[in-house]
């Protein structure tokens with residue numbers, strides 16, 4: 396029996412000291428990496444550097460904290476690159492202290508991206524810090540196959556996200572944190588995906604890398620009271636459903 400490939404749905408591969416070594420380690424662990432980017436320029440750069448590599452998709456992104464002081468030219472560039480992108484992210488909203496001042500500009504970029512029908516045919520990984528309800532409402536309205544990455548918002552909004560068909564990606568730092576416990580217990584296993592948010596998220600005392608997801612899966616298996624093998628199969632099935640949904644968006 397072959398072990399199903401897993402996907403790290405949110406990894407800042409360009410921020411590691413040695414991206415190629417991290418990708419090779421991920422490949423050995425059977426993990427496909429979605430390399431998120433923070434703006435269209437970074438996407439082009441990363442595609443050029445790493446684009447044609449097995450086990451990797453470079454995602455077209457526009458980070459909300461970048462969107463806050465972007466020009467209309469940057470947004471146009473994003474929309475122009477959209478047809479060639481297989482994944483979108485990271486995009487989203489950030490109304491935390493770091494982003495609240497550029498709320499309006501962020502909303503303009505996020506809404507323009509979601510208004511493009513091509514976004515509905517790609518998986519999207521989304522940042523929502525401090526803006527969870529607004530982000531969930533926008534995604535629900537746009538009917539995109541979106542993943543809420545490292546969700547730290549109110550538990551009460553989780554049901555709205557689930558009702559909208561959204562997914563949640565869980566990282567090595569989350570399964571170790573007591574703060575994320577209530578969220579992890581609340582999420583139905585069939586809506587859970589994996590991410591590292593590396594190298595920004597920690598796995599113990601060092602930066603998380605995609606191969607840490609095997610340990611994250613062990614945590615989830617204990618939580619769900621199934622074997623690690625069954626948990627791996629369950630999450631791999633979720634990834635397949637995510638792909639199916641993005642290839643067959645609601646009419």
Ligand SMILES: [Zn+2]
Pocket residue numbers: 405407431485592
């Ligand atoms: Zn990120």
